[in-house]
Amino acid sequence: MNQKFHTTNLENLSFLITGGAGFIGSHIAEYLLANGSKRVRVLDNLSTGLKSNIELLQKYSAFEFLEGDIRNTDQCAFACEGIDYVSHQAALGSVPRSIKDPVSTNDVNVGGFVKMATAAANAKISGFVYASSSSVYGDEASLPKIESRTGNCLSPYAVSKKANELYASVFGALGDMPLTGFRYFNVFGPRQNPKGQYAAVIPLFVDAIMRGEAASINGDGEQTRDFTYVENAVQVNVLAMLTKNSSALNKVYNVAVGKNFSVNFLYQSILKHFGKNIQPVYQGPRAGDVRNSLADISLAEDLLDYKPTVNFADGLVRTIEYFQHQPQ
Ligand code: NAD
Numbered sequence: 001m002n003q004k005f006h007t008t009n010l011e012n013l014s015f016l017i018t019g020g021a022g023f024i025g026s027h028i029a030e031y032l033l034a035n036g037s038k039r040v041r042v043l044d045n046l047s048t049g050l051k052s053n054i055e056l057l058q059k060y061s062a063f064e065f066l067e068g069d070i071r072n073t074d075q076c077a078f079a080c081e082g083i084d085y086v087s088h089q090a091a092l093g094s095v096p097r098s099i100k101d102p103v104s105t106n107d108v109n110v111g112g113f114v115k116m117a118t119a120a121a122n123a124k125i126s127g128f129v130y131a132s133s134s135s136v137y138g139d140e141a142s143l144p145k146i147e148s149r150t151g152n153c154l155s156p157y158a159v160s161k162k163a164n165e166l167y168a169s170v171f172g173a174l175g176d177m178p179l180t181g182f183r184y185f186n187v188f189g190p191r192q193n194p195k196g197q198y199a200a201v202i203p204l205f206v207d208a209i210m211r212g213e214a215a216s217i218n219g220d221g222e223q224t225r226d227f228t229y230v231e232n233a234v235q236v237n238v239l240a241m242l243t244k245n246s247s248a249l250n251k252v253y254n255v256a257v258g259k260n261f262s263v264n265f266l267y268q269s270i271l272k273h274f275g276k277n278i279q280p281v282y283q284g285p286r287a288g289d290v291r292n293s294l295a296d297i298s299l300a301e302d303l304l305d306y307k308p309t310v311n312f313a314d315g316l317v318r319t320i321e322y323f324q325h326q327p328q
Contacts, residue, residue: 001031003309005235008242014039015241016083016125018070018116019090021049023192024131024184024233026057028087031234033060043079044090045069048198053191070112076119085241086120088113088130091160094198095135095288098157109160114167121177129240130168132181132252133161134226134293143260144296147183147252155288165252178249180240182233185256185295189230189315190322201263202227202316206323209270214278219285221264224292226256229315232308239304248303256295257308269313273320 015032019025020042026049032040041064042054057063068075070090080086091109092098098105113130120128135158140151153159161183168179186200194203208215236255240248261269267280300306310318 025089026053080123102156
């Protein structure tokens with residue numbers, strides 16, 4: 001990632017990225033390291049994150065890895081020592097996982113959030129940004145989604161992210177530390193894990209089609225998503241941590257591109273890239289999924305100066321090329 005999203009000099013600033021062994025967190029950590037931060041510490045228990053993501057950050061002398069758990073109060077406090085900004089990405093993702101195991105989703109996503117935010121406030125850090133999710137829109141049908149209009153949650157995962165936003169709002173009002181959240185809309189890109197039962201749709205499709213196999217599509221495939229290349233998520237994290245605009249803090253932002261595409265279109269785009277013709281296997285719709293998703297990104301544009309730099313088509317090509325170069 002050569003694009004620069006900040007003007008602040010990072011050489012005196014220390015960052016903690018929770019979940020930095022994961023997909024989005026490792027890209028945030030890499031950006032901060034490549035741009036000369038004083039220290040970038042990752043706290044991750046490697047439950048869904050990958051050692052290989054940590055290995056690729058080891059080349060930077062400012063990088064520190066703490067293998068630990070956000071459910072452990074002492075480890076959260078230790079991780080926040082000497083830190084200026086926290087980007088909290090650690091969580092158990094996936095709507096189906098949360099339906100199958102709501103207890104773990106709640107323990108990590110809600111309990112872990114409260115422990116991390118409390119540790120960060122106790123350490124008097126300057127700012128805390130965190131990953132929420134577009135799933136908090138739930139059954140709100142109107143498009144595009146605007147931050148102030150949410151519906152009923154459709155999964156324990158959505159509840160957990162909604163709880164993060166509620167805690168952030170209360171902690172922000174009660175204390176000195178600003179907490180700023182991001183409702184990510186289907187983030188995709190290199191390093192997103194294609195393996196396992198809870199893998200996201202883009203790495204799953206690319207992995208299957210690359211191997212010449214049909215991928216499964218939930219429902220009729222006409223559901224739409226505002227697919228967001230990971231560089232855009234990195235951008236908003238950097239902008240919100242370093243913003244000098246105090247009215248931009250203590251808010252929750254949609255993080256997306258502002259265009260939506262159907263899952264069928266996504267599947268066909270990947271087929272086209274490989275010059276293949278493989279029929280997908282359609283299966284029943286998935287519980288807890290929203291039908292359509294499209295973000296209004298004007299709040300982040302106006303207050304954070306967020307401008308998505310990579311669109312769906314270019315992001316998809318970059319992602320496919322990454323997976324093509326991975327050992328099978
Ligand atoms: P990911 O699974 O790749 O990364 C999450 C990381 O958190 C992993 O490295 C995992 O090991 C770590 N983690 C999990 N439980 C932990 C614990 N108890 N203690 C310490 N570390 C723990 O997922 P991602 O796609 O990079 O998602 C990052 C964040 O963004 C998550 O909060 C997720 O809910 C949110 N989000 C992601 C998307 C998306 O499209 N990828 C969409 C909406 C929201």
